Structure formats: structure tokens, C-alpha cells
Amino acid sequence: MLQSLYFSALLLxxxxxxxxxxxxxxxxxMASWMLVGSALCxxxxxxxxxxxxxxxxxxxRWALPGAHFLFRxxxxxxxxxxxxxxxxxxxxxxxxxxxxxxxxxxxxxxxRLFFGASVACMVLLCAAANAVLFxxxxxxxxxxxxxxxTTSDQxxxxxxxxxxxxxxxxxxxxxxxxxxxLLALGTGTGFDxxxxxxxxxxxxxxxxxxxxxxxxxxxxxxVGPLHVxxxxxxxxxxxxxxxxxxxLMLKMGILGVLRIIALTPDPPLWWAGLLTGLGxxxxxMSMAFALGQKDLKRLxxxxxxxxxxxxxxxxxxxxxxxxxxxxxxxxxxGAGALFHLLNHALLKPLLFMGxxxxxxxxxxxxxxxxGGLAHPMPRTAFLFLAGAFGICALPPFNGFAGxxxxxxxxxxxxxxxxxxxxxxxxxxxxxxxALTVACFTRAYGIVFLGEPRRDLAHxxxxxxxxxxxxxxxxxxxxxxxxxxxxxxxxALQAATRELGPGLPALGSLANLKALSLMALIGLPxxxxxxxxxxRAPSTRTGTWDCGYALPTARIxxxxxxxxxxxxxxxxxxxxxxxxxxxxxxxxxxxxxxxxQAPDTLLDRGLNPAASFVAxxxxxxxxxxxxxxxxxxLYVVLTLVALFAWTxx
Amino acid sequence: xxxNLVQPALVLLAQMALTLAxxxxxxxxxxxxxxxxxxxxxxxxxxxxxxxxxxLRKGAVFSRTTTGVFLAGPAAAVAxxxxxxxxxxxxxxxxxxxxxxxxxxxxxxxxxxRFFVVxxxxxxxxxxxxxxxxxxVTFAVLAEPALFMGLATLARLAGSPSLAPMLTAAGQGxxxxxxxxxxxxxxxxxxxxxxxxxxxxxxPNTHLELTMIHEAMVxxxxxxxxxxxxxxxxxKLWVLGxxxxxxxxxxxxxxxxxxxxxxxxxxxxxxxxxxxxxxxARLRMRRVSQAxxxxxxxxxxxxxxxxxx
Numbered sequence: 001m002l003q004s005l006y007f008s009a010l011l012l013x014x015x016x017x018x019x020x021x022x023x024x025x026x027x028x029x030m031a032s033w034m035l036v037g038s039a040l041c042x043x044x045x046x047x048x049x050x051x052x053x054x055x056x057x058x059x060x061r062w063a064l065p066g067a068h069f070l071f072r073x074x075x076x077x078x079x080x081x082x083x084x085x086x087x088x089x090x091x092x093x094x095x096x097x098x099x100x101x102x103x104x105x106x107x108x109x110x111x112r113l114f115f116g117a118s119v120a121c122m123v124l125l126c127a128a129a130n131a132v133l134f135x136x137x138x139x140x141x142x143x144x145x146x147x148x149x150t151t152s153d154q155x156x157x158x159x160x161x162x163x164x165x166x167x168x169x170x171x172x173x174x175x176x177x178x179x180x181x182l183l184a185l186g187t188g189t190g191f192d193x194x195x196x197x198x199x200x201x202x203x204x205x206x207x208x209x210x211x212x213x214x215x216x217x218x219x220x221x222x223v224g225p226l227h228v229x230x231x232x233x234x235x236x237x238x239x240x241x242x243x244x245x246x247x248l249m250l251k252m253g254i255l256g257v258l259r260i261i262a263l264t265p266d267p268p269l270w271w272a273g274l275l276t277g278l279g280x281x282x283x284x285m286s287m288a289f290a291l292g293q294k295d296l297k298r299l300x301x302x303x304x305x306x307x308x309x310x311x312x313x314x315x316x317x318x319x320x321x322x323x324x325x326x327x328x329x330x331x332x333x334g335a336g337a338l339f340h341l342l343n344h345a346l347l348k349p350l351l352f353m354g355x356x357x358x359x360x361x362x363x364x365x366x367x368x369x370x371g372g373l374a375h376p377m378p379r380t381a382f383l384f385l386a387g388a389f390g391i392c393a394l395p396p397f398n399g400f401a402g403x404x405x406x407x408x409x410x411x412x413x414x415x416x417x418x419x420x421x422x423x424x425x426x427x428x429x430x431x432x433x434a435l436t437v438a439c440f441t442r443a444y445g446i447v448f449l450g451e452p453r454r455d456l457a458h459x460x461x462x463x464x465x466x467x468x469x470x471x472x473x474x475x476x477x478x479x480x481x482x483x484x485x486x487x488x489x490x491a492l493q494a495a496t497r498e499l500g501p502g503l504p505a506l507g508s509l510a511n512l513k514a515l516s517l518m519a520l521i522g523l524p525x526x527x528x529x530x531x532x533x534x535r536a537p538s539t540r541t542g543t544w545d546c547g548y549a550l551p552t553a554r555i556x557x558x559x560x561x562x563x564x565x566x567x568x569x570x571x572x573x574x575x576x577x578x579x580x581x582x583x584x585x586x587x588x589x590x591x592x593x594x595x596q597a598p599d600t601l602l603d604r605g606l607n608p609a610a611s612f613v614a615x616x617x618x619x620x621x622x623x624x625x626x627x628x629x630x631x632x633l634y635v636v637l638t639l640v641a642l643f644a645w646t647x648x
Numbered sequence: 649x650x651x652n653l654v655q656p657a658l659v660l661l662a663q664m665a666l667t668l669a670x671x672x673x674x675x676x677x678x679x680x681x682x683x684x685x686x687x688x689x690x691x692x693x694x695x696x697x698x699x700x701x702x703x704l705r706k707g708a709v710f711s712r713t714t715t716g717v718f719l720a721g722p723a724a725a726v727a728x729x730x731x732x733x734x735x736x737x738x739x740x741x742x743x744x745x746x747x748x749x750x751x752x753x754x755x756x757x758x759x760x761x762r763f764f765v766v767x768x769x770x771x772x773x774x775x776x777x778x779x780x781x782x783x784x785v786t787f788a789v790l791a792e793p794a795l796f797m798g799l800a801t802l803a804r805l806a807g808s809p810s811l812a813p814m815l816t817a818a819g820q821g822x823x824x825x826x827x828x829x830x831x832x833x834x835x836x837x838x839x840x841x842x843x844x845x846x847x848x849x850x851x852p853n854t855h856l857e858l859t860m861i862h863e864a865m866v867x868x869x870x871x872x873x874x875x876x877x878x879x880x881x882x883x884k885l886w887v888l889g890x891x892x893x894x895x896x897x898x899x900x901x902x903x904x905x906x907x908x909x910x911x912x913x914x915x916x917x918x919x920x921x922x923x924x925x926x927x928x929a930r931l932r933m934r935r936v937s938q939a940x941x942x943x944x945x946x947x948x949x950x951x952x953x954x955x956x957x
Contacts, residue, residue, distance in 0.1 A: 372773070374715045385717070385767075394760045395753060407752040411809035414800050414951075423800050423951060427944075430796040431789060433756070437763055438785035445770030445781070451713055514747040518731060521745075522757070526727035529876060530719055536708045536872040543711040544868050545774040557770070557778025565786040569937070 002048055002056035002073060006127060009041035009085060014120035016092075017113030020101075024109055028096040031112050035089035035119065042078075042085040042123075049078040050491035057129075066184075066191045067132035076258050077126035079338055079495040083345035084122040084248050088115065090470050091349060095240045097466040098356050107151050115244065118144040125252050131180035131191040138176065138220075138252070142169040145249060148241045149233045161232035164602070168229035172219035176256075179212030193263065201264045201271075210271065213260055221253025221308045224282030228602040231289075234301035235365075239356025242297060243349035246304040251341055254311055258337075261319055262498045272320035273421060279312030280428035287435035288570035291442065291563040292597025296355045296365040299443055300348065303391060306432060307344040310403065311337045313425050317409045320419040322500045329419065331503045332409030332510065334496035339402030339488065343478070347390045347399060350474040354384035357463040357471075358447060362456045367446050367559035371453040376460040379468040381448040386475040388440040390482070393433060396519030398478045401485035401512065403429060408510050435566070442562045451553035483519050486512040560595060567597065575600050660734070660744040667733045670911075671886035672696040672879065674918045675852075681922025696882060700875045708871030713773045721768025721866075722873045725880030728761035729887045735811050736890050740899070740906035743812040751799045751811050755792065758843065761880075762788055769865035780864030783933075787849075787861070790940035791839050797947025798832040798839075801954055802895075805829075815891070819898035825957060831950030833895055838943035840892050842936070844885050847925040849936050852881075889917050 016034035020027020048054045060069035092115070101108045121141035128134040146169070150162035184191055186200035186209065200206045215226065222230040230250075234242045257275075261267065283306050290302035317333025320326070357380040358373060359365050374381035386397075393399035407429060413422025452460075462468070481488065493506040506512075545551055567574055574597045581591035598604070623634075676693035683690020692698075710718065735750045737743040743750075766784055769777035803809045805825055806817035822829055842849045845862035852863060866877045893913035900906055931939060 372713070374717070378715075381715070389763065392759065392763060393756070394763055395756055400756060404749055404752055404756075408749045408809060411749070411751075411800065411803045414804050415807060416804070420955065423797075426796055426800055427793045427948075430755070430792040433759065434785070434789040434792040437759055437766075438789065441763060441766040441770070441781065441785060445767055449715065449717060449767065449771040450773030450778075510749065511747045514745070514750070515753070517745065518734075518753055521734065522727055522731035525730055526720075526723045529726045530723035533708070533722055533872040533876050534719055536706075538708040538710050538871070540710050540712050543713050543772045543774045544709075545772070546776055546867065551773075553773065555775045556773050557775060557782060562778060562782045565782060565933075566789065569786075 002045060002054060003058045003071075005041045005044050006056070006058070006071065006073060006123075009038040009045070009081075010120055010123045012038040012041070013085065013088070013116050013123055016116030016119075017109070020109045020112050024101050024105070027109060027112060028092075028101060031116060032089065032092040032096065035085070035092045035116065038119070038123070039082075039085040039089040042081045045073065046078050046082045046491065049073055050075055050494045053494070062133075064132065067130060069133055070130040070192055071127040071133075072129035073127055074498055075491075075495040076262065076338075076498045077255065079491060080251060080255050080341065081123060081126040083342055084126060084251070085119060087247055087345055087349050087474070088119045088244060090473055091115075091240045091243055091353070094353050094356075094467050094470040095238075097464045098240055098353075098360060099238050111148060111151055111238070111241070114144045114148050115241065118148070118244065118249070122248060122252060125255065129193050131183065131193060134193070135173070135176060135180065139173055141249065141252070142166075142173065145169070145233075145245060149237045149245070151238055151241070152236070155236070157232075158236040161229075161236035165229045165233040168219060168226075172216040172226075174216075175212045175219070176216035179209050179216060182206075182209035182212065185209075187263070193259065196264050198265050201266055202268050210260065210264075214257065214274075217253040217256035217260075218278070218312075219253070220256070221250050221312075222305050223253075223278055223308050223312050224285050224305055225601055227282070227286065227305045228599065228606055230305060231293075231298045231301040231599060234304070235295055235297040239297070239352050239359065240349075242300070242355075243352035246301060246352060247345045247347075247349040250304060250308055251345060254308065254315075254337070254341055257312075257315055258334075258499070261315065261322065261334075262500075264322075267319050267323050269320065269323045272316045272323060272419070274316075275312050275319060276316035276421060276424055279309045279316055280424055282306075283309035283313070283428060283432040284435065285573060287432060287439055288567070288573055289597060289599065290439045291435070291570075292567045292574050292576060294367045294559055294596075296358065296367060296370075296443065296447065297352070299367075299439070300351050300355060303351075303436070303439065304344070304348055306436065307340065307348070307391070310406070310429065310432060311340050311344075313337075313429065314340060314406045314409070317406065317413065317419075317422060317425060318496075318499055320413065320422065321409075324419055326412070326418065327500065327503045328412055328509050329409050329422075330500045331493070331496055331506055332405050332412065334499045335492040335506055335510075336402055336405030336409060338492055338495050339405055339485075340399075341402075342488070343390070343393075343398045343402050343481070346474055346478050346481075347387050350387035350471055350478070351384065351391065353467065353471045353474070354380055354387060357384075357467055360463055360467070361460040363458070364456065367443070369454045369456065370447045371553065371556065372449065372451050373460055374448040377448075377462045380463055380471070383468065383471040383475050384448065385444055386478065387471075388444045390478050392436045392440050394437075395515065396482050396523060398481035398485070401482065401515055403433070404515065405510055438563065438566060442559060446557075446559045446562065450556050453553050453556070453558075484516055486516065573600060575604065656744065659741045663738055663741055663744060664730075664733065666738070667730070667883065667886055670914075671882040672700065674885050674889065674914065675882050677915060677918035678922040678925065681919050682926050685923070685926035696878065700879055703875035703878070704872055706871040708869075708873055711772050711774075711868055714771045714868075717764070717767050718771040718868075719768070719873055721765040722869060722876035722880065724761045724764035726876050726883065728757050729880060729883035732757045733883070733887050733890075736887060737812045737815055737894060737899075738890050739910040740901070740903035746810055746812045748808065748810050751803070751809055751814065754811065755795055755799070758884075759788075759792075761884075765865060772868045774868060776860075776864045776867055780861050783861045784865060787842055787936060787940060790937060790944060791842050794835045794839050794940060794943035794947050797944060797951055798835050801828055801832050801947065801950040804951070804954055815894040816899050818895045822896075822898070825954060828950040828954040828957070829895070831946045831953065833892070835943040835947035835950065836892055836895065838939060838946075840888050841921070841924075842940065843888055844881070846921055848928045848931045849939070851930055885918075886914070889914055893917055 016031040019030040124137035186196040286305035293299040314337030321329025390397040413419040769781040802814040
């Protein structure tokens with residue numbers, strides 16, 4: 001029964017783009033409903049596995065050494081499966097309006113096919129219990145993502161982003177190949193993903209396996225400094241694809257890290273330290289970059305790095321708890337990380353859909369040109385506000401409950417006989433929280449509030465209902481989870497219990513119902529005051545602004561000026577490129593100040609390094625003759641050499 | 649069963665009524681002290697009550713640029729400190745609502761207020777308000793960790809991440825852990841002054857200077873929305889003040905000592921703010937972040953000192 005639900009979800013999503021190839025006119029709607037069917041199957045699975053305590057397993061033969069189709073429906077995978085199918089179903093309805101067959105006849109059917117197939121890959125990854133099968137799904141997913149990122153490939157920036165993504169993705173995959181090969185030494189079950197031998201994690205092979213796997217998974221997840229591919233790829237893709245990449249595909253990397261934690265019985269303490277250090281540094285760094293961005297979608301992409309970093313902080317707590325035998329820390333850190341994963345999977349697509357609506361309406365995503373969109377686009381503005389509020393992890397929205405669990409864990413860690421370094425988690429969560437508020441008040445305030453800044457190509461207009469309605473569905477789910485987070489407690493608990501043995505109940509550690517109580521008091525109070533002051537008799541006039549007689553939109557604070565103080569504080573990291581005009585003479589000519597925040601690591605570090613390596617290794621080019629038979633010869637020679645080596 | 653519910657309900661109502669009624673007194677005390685220092689008579693202590701009554705009777709002027717978000721700022725400014733007041737023990741009472749992790753809720757509630765006040769400022773499209781908003785979010789980045797390092801210290805002292813036991817343990821722990829608590833107090837007083845827009849970090853009495861933060865954000869509010877902003881500011885002063893006062897006051901367990909001690913502490917705190925504002929000039933913008941970094945460092949040292957103890 002459960003197997004058939006799972007395979008229906010897999011097949012429905014994999015084939016969702018096929019009807020559109022035959023009949024493009026109705027393909028979009030068919031694909032959406034097939035994805036809804038897949039999401040319903042996943043919800044059914046989640047009900048049985050997370051709330052009912054059932055598990056399932058399926059095995060099929062496959063004529064590859066070391067590999068067979070081994071699927072296992074465990075709580076962690078099932079927990080991630082739900083957003084991985086539900087959110088794409090919602091996005092697919094949005095895509096019907098946003099990337100319609102009418103406006104994009106040449107790319108829409110193919111994009112839909114890739115979209116559905118990549119959802120199927122995620123479904124596969126969530127239950128894959130064999131390393132070869134896992135890598136199979138992983139690689140197809142990466143290639144489909146490349147194909148989707150480069151949809152608008154007539155644009156040079158898009159092609160470049162696509163290439164960087166492909167290179168990064170394959171670097172990660174290479175690390176995973178090596179990592180899984182080493183992991184097989186520790187499991188004793190070949191390439192099936194089983195628990196590691198006690199003690200293996202501390203051996204050199206175990207250390208190498210951990211570092212390689214962590215590198216590969218965090219590269220996919222986009223935790224800094226392995227994030228270099230992410231901002232470009234997310235900005236280049238169509239918005240619903242950005243939402244899929246950012247909200248869900250990054251989480252496949254987190255799934256991998258969760259699996260490592262679950263499989264290792266005795267992780268060394270430095271693993272936790274490494275994850276916490278990476279999470280803290282990358283979270284603060286990404287927010288600094290986000291504050292320097294003028295491109296709305298790049299800003300959202302950097303915010304995704306921040307969110308996966310926060311998840312990494314939670315996983316660091318869980319790992320420390322596992323090593324030090326503090327079950328409360330494992331439960332709070334793990335449940336917090338999973339909760340935050342779900343929240344980000346819902347909120348970031350909401351924000352990307354909002355950004356897509358803005359682009360749809362105005363044709364630009366440059367913050368310095370936008371402004372005052374709340375008047376022409378009230379529904380989009382309201383829903384984007386919901387997303388911005390949620391992603392700042394403020395109560396009573398869903399983002400808060402997840403971070404709150406991590407805070408609780410970090411506070412427990414600061415107790416005697418705890419993990420003192422969790423104070424790093426505590427402080428960095430606080431800094432990241434405040435930076436996020438700065439970043440998203442900036443994004444929302446500059447785009448939607450105030451006066452329109454420049455004349456756009458055409459006047460902004462509200463997006464079609466199909467686009468705003470899908471955003472409203474996501475916002476509604478977020479609000480519901482935020483108001484009653486306790487409904488998720490059993491699922492979080494079931495999934496987190498996979499991470500280690502003998503974990504306490506989540507309810508005994510964190511009173512999620514108390515959050516509902518606070519929302520019950522604060523929310524009506526706020527709404528009541530809002531209503532009361534709204535009813536006062538009022539007149540409308542221009543903004544006073546200390547008495548400017550002829551205010552223009554140009555004196556408004558811009559995106560750059562809003563974040564100037566903060567980005568100045570991070571100058572050493574951002575290394576902004578600035579063009580400061582020199583003003584001379586009595587009647588200076590009109591001049592312009594420009595500043596840009598490039599991705600320091602990519603533009604100043606990796607790109608120069610890569611060109612240096614490429615030129616240094618150019619003498620090896622003779623191997624790459626461009627003739628297929630020669631490549632086949634290489635394969636044969638390698639095989640012969642391997643045979644010779646194994647037979648000796 | 650009923651009996652068990654009556655007492656907490658009474659405590660809740662009493663504490664809420666006291667907060668709502670007495671909060672506007674604090675700015676009055678501050679201003680009176682400042683006036684006395686300057687050799688003036690100054691406005692009556694109840695001036696804010698009169699101002700609020702007058703503003704509520706007036707009409708409001710809204711900018712054509714603004715949307716519904718404009719009023720979310722004042723609404724959050726009142727609702728947030730009110731909700732936060734439920735989490736803080738005052739006087740002899742324990743907090744009406746108390747659970748593990750309520751300290752985090754308290755901190756993030758003020759994040760909600762900040763979020764909406766900043767958006768409310770940006771909604772007018774005014775350059776001044778944008779400037780105030782930018783400064784507000786910038787200084788929060790350092791104020792938050794200072795608050796949380798203090799919370800971590802107290803949580804370790806109390807063995808609980810819940811405010812009521814944390815503040816009780818702090819009040820009673822001055823003899824055993826005076827050093828760490830003094831450092832936390834330093835950090836929190838700085839956070840208290842920054843969050844409430846007090847000299848030396850911000851000046852709530854001037855409106856037009858280029859160094860303004862909070863007042864610059866509410867330039868375009870008038871009538872009842874302005875009343876909400878002013879009342880909300882006094883509530884915030886009360887709530888964060890209660891946090892600082894409770895940090896210093898031990899709980900004796902008898903209401904006729906604890907309540908007067910608490911209220912006396914609040915009056916003293918307000919008077920202290922008045923004295924400070926009279927004898928200090930405002931810091932330059934650059935120095936504000938340096939003072940905040942000092943607060944973070946102070947809180948961190950407090951935690952480290954407690955680790956060694």
C-alpha cells in the first residue's frame with residue numbers, strides 16, 4: 001500500500017510534463033493536477049509514516065555491480081518529501097500564468113517536463129537507501145536543474161550562471177562519489193546506506209568520508225563558502241524555477257547531512273564544531289551580501305544561503321548532543337533544523353513568486369528602479385509582506401517556531417554539563433535575525449512602499465489571479481503553521497528520533513502550545529489597535545517630510561542608502577566596486593555615484609584561481625583530442641588497468 | 649480548580665492594569681528630572697496623559713503615498729510591549745505567562761515592532777524617515793546579541809531559559825555572582841537606552857537633526873496614530889525598564905515589600921535616565937555602534953566569568 005503510494009508520487013511527477021508535449025494547449029493544467037496527485041500521495045505517506053509510525057521498504061533488481069533499487073520510507077525522508085511535492089504542485093499553477101504557453105511557446109513545454117522530472121528526482125532521493133541509486137537521482141536532478149536555469153539562454157549572464165552551476169554541481173558530485181565509496185568501508189553492507197560501524201567515524205577513512213560527503217552535500221545546499229554557484233543560478237532561472245531550486249533542491253543537500261548524522265553512531269565533537277562554525281560564518285556573511293544586492297532575486301538567493309546556514313546551526317547542535325549524549329540537544333537541534341527546513345521550503349517560494357510577479361508587472365528586478373508598487377499591486381504586496389515577515393522568523397509566523405526550538409537547544413547547551421560552544425549558535429542566531437530584519441524591511445520597503453522611483457517601461461499592473469491565488473495558498477499554510485505549530489510536533493519528533501537512539505519527546509522539552517497562546521493574545525491586540533486608529537477621521541495630503549514644498553521620488557532613501565551603514569561595516573568582506581565622482585568647480589556638472597557588491601569569493605578568489613589552473617594545465621589538452629574512438633580507447637585502457645590491478 | 653485559576657487571573661489583571669496605567673508616568677518623571685537639572689519648572693509629570701487625551705480627540709493626517717502598512721507600525725508599537733509585559737515578573741508577582749524559551753519570544757516580539765515601525769517609516773517615502781529606519785535596523789544588529797549574551801548568562805545562573813526564574817535567580821545571585829551580573833547589567837542598560845531612543849544614543853525631544861533615529865521614523869504620524877506611537881514608546885520603556893529593575897531586585901516573597909520596591913526601582917530608573925540625559929551629550933553615530941559593541945563584549949565577558957565560577 002505505502003509502496004504504491006510512493007511509486008504513484010514518483011511516476012505522477014516524473015510524467016507530469018509529458019501530456020504537454022502532445023497537447024500544449026492543456027498541458028499546463030494537466031501537469032499541475034498530476035503534481036497535485038503526487039503531493040496527495042506524499043501527504044498520505046506522511047500521515048502513515050510520521051503520524052502512524054509505519055515504515056516501508058521496496059527492492060528491485062538492477063544489473064549493476066553494488067547497486068540495486070533499494071527504497072526505504074523512513075521518517076526523515078518522508079518529512080522532506082511533503083514540501084518537495086506539495087510546493088512544486090502549487091508552483092505549477094503559478095507557472096501557468098507566469099511562464100504561459102502563449103507567451104513562451106518555445107520553452108514552456110520543455111521547462112514543464114524538466115520541472116516535473118526534477119520533482120521526481122527529489123522524490124527518489126527522499127527514499128533512496130542505496131548510494132548508487134542516490135547518486136543516480138542526484139546527477140539527473142543536477143542536470144535537469146542546469147537545463148531549467150539556462151531557459152533564457154540568449155542572455156550571456158544566464159549562460160554563465162548555468163556553467164558555474166554545472167561546474168559546482170559536478171565538483172560536488174565527484175566529492176560524493178569518493179565519499180560514498182569510502183563510506184562503504186564503514187557500513188559493511190556494500191553501497192546500501194546502513195549504520196556505520198562504531199569507531200569508523202574517527203578513523204582516517206571515516207574522517208575523509210565525512211569531509212567529502214559534507215563538502216558535496218553542503219555544496220548542493222549552498223552553505224558558504226560553497227555557495228558560489230547559488231546567487232547567479234537563482235537569479236538567472238525563471239521565478240518558479242528559482243523557487244524550486246531555492247526552496248527545495250537546496251534541501252536535498254540538507255537531507256544528505258541528516259542521513260550522515262543518522263547513520264553515524266559516534267560522531268566526533270569536531271563535526272559539530274565544524275557545522276556550527278560554517279553555519280555562523282556563512283549565515284552572517286550571506287546576509288551582508290544580501291544587504292549589498294540591488295537585484296531582488298539575488299537578494300532572495302543570498303537569503304537562502306542564510307536559511308540553510310541556520311539549518312546547519314541546528315544540525316550542529318544535534319551532532320554535539322549526539323556526541324556528548326545530551327538527548328535533549330539532539331531533539332531540539334534536529335527538530336529545529338527540520339522545522340526551519342519546512343518553513344524555508346514554504347516561505348522562499350512565496351517570496352520568489354512575489355519577485356516573479358514584480359518582474360512580470362514591471363519588467364525589472366532592480367531595486368533602485370522599483371518603488372511604490374503597493375498601490376498598483378495590492379495583493380502581491382500583501383502576500384510578499386507575509387513572506388518577508390515570515391522569513392525574518394518573527395512570531396507569530398511559522399519561521400519563528402523553528403528558530404525558537406534551536407534557541408531552546410542552544411540555551412540548554414549553555415548549562416553546566418552542556419555544550420558551551422552552543423553560545424556561538426545563540427549569538428549568531430541573534431545577529432542573523434537582526435540582519436534578516438534589516439534585509440527584508442529593505443527589500444519590501446524599497447520595492448513596494450514609498451513613491452515610484454523611475455519611469456518603468458510600462459505602468460505596473462496586478463498579476464493575474466492565478467498567480468496571486470497560489471501565493472495566497474502558501475501564505476495561508478505558513479500562517480496556519482505559525483499559529484498552531486504544535487500540529488507538527490509528532491512529525492518533527494518522529495523524524496528527529498531517526499538521528500539518535502533514546503530521544504525524549506519533543507513536547508516535554510518545548511511547549512509549542514505556549515506560542516499559540518502568545519499569538520492568541522498579541523495578534524487580536526495588534527489588529528484591534530490597527531482598526532481603532534484607522535477609524536479616526538483623517539485627511540490626505542502629501543508626505544510632510546519636514547516641509548519640502550516640491551518633494552520628488554529621488555530624495556527617497558534608496559536600497560543602497562538604506563543598507564549603507566551596515567554594508568560599510570562589512571566592507572572588508574564585500575569589497576564593493578565604487579565609482580565616486582570628483583566634484584570640482586563652482587558649477588559642477590551632473591554626476592553619478594555608483595557602487596556594486598560582487599560576490600567576493602567567486603569574482604576575486606575562484607575565477608582568477610580557476611583561470612590560473614586552466615592555463616597551468618593547458619599542456620594536458622592533448623588528451624582531449626575530440627574524437628570519440630580515442631575516448632573509448634581511454635575507457636578500455638582504464639578497465640584493463642583496473643582488471644590487472646584487482647587480479648594481481 | 650476555580651480557586652486555582654482565580655489567583656493567577658487576578659495577578660494577570662493587576663499587572664496588566666498597572667502596566668497600562670503607569671507606563672506614561674515614566675517619560676514624565678524623566679522630563680521633570682531634566683527640567684530640574686536645567687533650572688526649569690518643566691511640564692507636569694502627567695503631561696503625557698494630557699497629550700494622549702488630546703491626540704486621541706484629534707483627526708489624523710495621512711500622506712497620499714501611504715498604504716495600510718503605515719498604521720501597522722503604531723499598532724505593533726502598542727501591541728508588542730503589551731504582549732511582552734505578560735512575560736516579565738513585576739513586583740511580587742511571577743510572570744502571568746511563563747514557559748521555557750519565553751526569553752526568546754520577548755526578544756523577537758520587539759523584532760516584530762521594529763519590522764513594522766521601519767516599514768511604516770518607509771511607507772511615507774520621506775527621506776528623513778528612511779534615514780531613521782536605516783539607523784534603527786543597523787543598531788539592532790548589535791543590540792540583539794548584547795541582549796542574548798545577557799540572557800545566556802542568566803539562563804546558566806538560573807538553570808532555565810525562562811524569564812521568571814532567570815530574573816529571580818539574578819536578583820538573589822548578586823552575592824554569589826556579582827561580577828557576571830554587573831557585566832550583564834551594563835550590557836542591558838546600554839540596550840535599554842538604545843532601544844528606548846535615549847541620550848546618549850538618540851534624543852527623543854528633537855525632530856530634525858541629522859542624528860535622529862526613532863523620532864525621524866514617526867515624523868508623519870499625527871492624531872490617534874501618533875498617540876499610539878507615544879503610548880507604545882512609554883510601554884516599551886516600562887517593559888524593558890522592568891527587565892533591568894528585576895535584574896537588580898531580589899524577590900522577598902511578601903507583596904508589601906516587593907511591590908513598593910519594584911515601583912520605587914522603576915521611578916529611580918526613570919530618574920537615573922533623566923540625570924544621564926542632563927549630564928551627557930549625544931554620541932556621534934560612529935560611537936553608537938562602538939558603545940553597542942562594548943555592550944556585546946560586556947555580556948560575553950559576563951557569560952565567560954560565570955563559566956569560570
